[in-house]
Amino acid sequence: MKAKILTLAAITLLAVSCGTKKTASTPATPATPAVTETAKAVELTPELAAGKSMYENNCAKCHKLYEPKKFTQEEWAPILVRMQKKAHLDDTQMASITSYIHSQL
Template identity: 40%
Template structure:
């Protein structure tokens, strides 16, 4: 009796070992597709702001809070008014 039980368990373990491994995947959330203008603002934001400090997420601040931040950082990053406006549009998704 013990031998039969051992044999059944061994066969079961062999089947499990040879079965394909199923790896749970997390759902992929695709980012929103940005217009060319917003994509340019994002690029300017990432390439200029990350040079000095970590990047903040756009939702970390409201549209009104971003205005003085961008005005101050514009001088530090030496970006034009047009570039600042593109960054603002990206950050506020306007």
Template identity: 50%
Template sequence: MKTRIFALTFAAALVLSCQAKKAAIANAPATPEPPQVPTAVTVTEAHAKGQSLYENNCARCHKLYAATNFSQADWKPILARMQKKARLDDADMGLITNYLFDLQKN
């Protein structure tokens, strides 16, 4: 008799815990969209290369930040520090910097 009560209690707990997980998943917020390039930006070859470099090099180690998350003054030391870690040359770093600063203008 005790075994049946234990089995029924365990089964009820299992069913209730699964329903709680389904409700939590259903109420979870949608995953955030990555930062979008404003439509007013004229996409040039340099802009596209800067975007590609930013997305491919920076996202290897951490999430990508929107250009507007930091001011240009804040970006400069961040980019200088990350250039060394990502082993980017000055030309590539210039493209990334121009890409981020162009996004802030719009």
């Protein structure tokens, strides 16, 4: 009985440690080049930096962040409207996020 419990514990520990390591390393790798590319694309003014900060802090709470260039300006419009309601952002905050995303296109 002890052997079964120890074997089960070892398998569980192995599965958890592999899953955690994989999850932790996956988001860190693409985030670093994206920040570098974004910084090179447009010099961020204080307003755009605030928009970027709001985008990263509010949107990443619920899902992964999309590269602004993944969608066109027309495709971003309905996405931002829908997300404004879900994230409970006011018009000023949303305008700042929208300005940041449009500056990166």
